[in-house]
Amino acid sequence: MLVSLDVVMNYALQIIIGIVIFYVGRKIARLMTDVVIKGLNKTPNFDKTLGKFLSSVIYGILLVVVALAALSQMGIQTTSFIALLGAIGLAIGLAFKDTLSNISSGIMIILFQPIKIDEFVEVAGVAGIVEEINIFHTFMKTPDNKMIILGNASIINGNIINYSRKATRRVDLVFSISYNDNIKLAKESILEIANADARVLQEPDVPFVAVKELADSSINLVVRIWVKSEDYWDVNFDTIENVKLKFDEAGITIPFPQVEMNTKGH
Numbered sequence: 034m035l036v037s038l039d040v041v042m043n044y045a046l047q048i049i050i051g052i053v054i055f056y057v058g059r060k061i062a063r064l065m066t067d068v069v070i071k072g073l074n075k076t077p078n079f080d081k082t083l084g085k086f087l088s089s090v091i092y093g094i095l096l097v098v099v100a101l102a103a104l105s106q107m108g109i110q111t112t113s114f115i116a117l118l119g120a121i122g123l124a125i126g127l128a129f130k131d132t133l134s135n136i137s138s139g140i141m142i143i144l145f146q147p148i149k150i151d152e153f154v155e156v157a158g159v160a161g162i163v164e165e166i167n168i169f170h171t172f173m174k175t176p177d178n179k180m181i182i183l184g185n186a187s188i189i190n191g192n193i194i195n196y197s198r199k200a201t202r203r204v205d206l207v208f209s210i211s212y213n214d215n216i217k218l219a220k221e222s223i224l225e226i227a228n229a230d231a232r233v234l235q236e237p238d239v240p241f242v243a244v245k246e247l248a249d250s251s252i253n254l255v256v257r258i259w260v261k262s263e264d265y266w267d268v269n270f271d272t273i274e275n276v277k278l279k280f281d282e283a284g285i286t287i288p289f290p291q292v293e294m295n296t297k298g299h
Contacts, residue, residue, distance in 0.1 A: 047106060050106050050107075051106040055100060058098075058102065059096060061095075063092060065091075065095060066092040132169070135170070136185075137186075138184075138190075139167065139168040139169060141189055142166055142185055142189065147188075148163050148188070148193060149163065150163055150164065150165070152195060153195075153196045154173075155193075155196070156171075156173075156194070157183050157187040158191075159173065159175070159181050160175070160176075161175040161176065161181055162174045168185075169184070170182050170183060170185060171183045196265075200261065200262060202259070202262050202265045203257055204258050204259075204265060205255070206257075206269070206272060207253050207255055208223065208287070209248070209253050209254070209288060210280070211287075211288045212251070214252070215285070216254075218285065220242045222280065223240075223279075224242055226275045226276055227258050227272065230268065230271070230272070232264045232268050233259070238257070240256070240257070240259075241255075241256070242256050242257075251287075256272070258272070
C-alpha cells in the first residue's frame with residue numbers, strides 16, 4: 034500500500050516545524066534564562082555561585098519543555114516521555130540523595146548566609162576561616178593552615194558558631210591567687226592592665242573582675258573584658274602574659290595544685 038504524497042509532505046512539514054520549534058525555543062530559553070539571572074544579579078548580596086547554578090537549572094527545565102513541544106508537533110506522543118522523565122528523575126533522586134542534600138543545603142547557605150567568606154566559624158565539629166562556598170561543598174582553612182572540605186549538608190544539619198559576625202566579643206579569663214594574697218590588690222592589678230590596653234572597650238561593659246570561687250588550693254578570679262572581634266586572641270594572650278608579670282612584680286602568687294598525703298600508718 035503506497036503512502037500518498039500528501040501524507041509524506043504533511044509529516045515532513047510537521048518534522049520541519051518541530052525542528053524550528055526546538056531551534057527557536059532553545060534560543061528563547063537561553064534568552065529568558067539570561068534575563069532572569071541578570072535581574073537576580075541586580076539584587077543586593079546575590080551570590081554568583083547560586084546564579085550559575087540557577088542558570089543551569091532554569092535553562093535545563095525550559096529546554097525539556099521546548100523538546101517536548103517539538104516532539105508533540107512532530108506527532109510523537111509525549112506522555113510516555115514525561116513518565117520516563119519522571120522515573121529517571123526519581124531514580125536520580127534516590128541514587129544521588131546525599132549529593133542533592135548538599136546542593137539544597139548549599140543554596141540555603143548562599144541565600145540565608147549563616148556563614149560568609151573570610152569569617153571564622155565553627156561548624157560540623159571543626160573551626161576555621163571560610164575560604165569558599167559552592168553548591169556542593171564549603172572550603173575552610175584551620176588556624177594551623179590545613180584545608181577542610183565539608184559537605185554543605187553537614188553544616189546546615191548541625192550547630193553553627195560564627196565568631197566573626199558580631200563586631201565585639203568578650204574575653205573571659207580566670208586567674209588563681211593564693212589564700213595568703215591580697216584579693217583587692219590582685220583585682221586592682223588586673224583592672225590596671227585591662228584599662229591600660231587601648232584595645233579593651235568600655236562598651237557594652239567596662240572591664241570586670243570578681244571572685245569566682247574559693248577553690249581547694251586557690252582563690253579564683255574571673256575577668257571579663259570586651260574587645261573588637263579581630264582583637265580577641267591578641268588581647269587574650271597579652272592579658273594572660275601581662276597579668277603574670279604584674280603578679281610577679283606585686284608579689285602575688287599563682288599557686289600550684291596541692292594534694293595532701295598522709296603517710297602515717299594506722
